[in-house]
Amino acid sequence: MLIQFLGTSAGCPTLKRNVSSIAFISSSPNYEVWLFDCGEATQHQILKSYIKINKIKKIFITHLHGDHILGLPGLLTTMSVNNYKNILEIYGCKGIKNYINYSLKITNSYLNYSIKIYEISEGEIFNNGIFKINCFLLNHNIKCFGYYIKILKKKGSLKVNKLLLDGILPGPIYKLIKDNDNVVLPNGNIIKSNKYLNKSINSKKIFIFGDTSPLKLNINSLFNADLLIHEATLDDKFRIIANNRGHSTNIQAALIAKKYCVKNLIITHISARYKLSNLNKILSNCLNIFPKTFIAYDLYKFNI
Secondary structure (H helix, E strand, O other): EEEEEEEEOOOOOOOOOOOOOEEEOOOOOEEEEEEEOOOOHHHHOOOOOOOOOOEEEEOOOOOOOOOOOOOOOHHHHHHHOOOOOOOOOEEEEHHHHHHHHHHHHOOOOOOOOOOOEEOOOEEEEEHHHHHHHHEEEEOOOOOOOEEEEEEOOOOEOOOHHHHHHOOOOOHHHHHHHHOHHHHHOOOOEEHHHHHHOOOOEEEEEEEEOOOOOOOOOOOHHHOHHHHHHHEEOHHHHHHHEEEEOOOEEEEHHHHHHHHHOOOOOEEEEEEOOOHHHHHHHHHHHOOOOOOOEEEEEOOOOOEE
């Protein structure tokens, strides 16, 4: 599984950085892509990546500002032109349904596939037994969500060779061993399943924040997260301006990561006023506070 940043600029694009969109790419149970936000020209960024649009299964919108949603109608219609075959799920706050439906209607656009639009509120919004997703409110100047992806703990794979050596042949018994702590064999013997399982895969916690000021944020589940993706719109000398507009500075993002003892921090959504040459300083200031900070650039990948 990995995260790929399709756009990392705040507000408007630059020659080197597009506006907000992040792809979560999963290989389990099947290769599929979830987008978090879809700013203008996200589909152009997808063309520069290895992402196939027919693998996009879900789109999560943090809020309804243009730099986070204006690429959505174009992507939806391109998916139709490319004969998208799945049911696309779109999640966002109240208003996302009207935005999508009206955009398609006024442009006389037709989709040859189905979409399901969920206008969500805080709490769990998805759980398939492998991934669980919760959303929570942030502190922006319009309603804005953060998303918490929990990759649930999985039992390890079966040690098939050991099973065969012990005379336990393939069949329904293998599923019983995988699913239960103790299993009664056909001969009446009781075995402990962990003897025949490889090491389990621990759960992981990933947080993708939308736009937010760090003021008054209190998210207990963020403690010890494996990855926090946090906006860093402005350098800390503009802290008052940033916070008044519902944004954070680079230093404030690092302080949040330190406070909650996260394992990795990636800062993104950096103002278009900053050239690429300024980004090293923005990052270095964070590293002084939180050494496991990374700065996102367009098409940057981070393995989970």
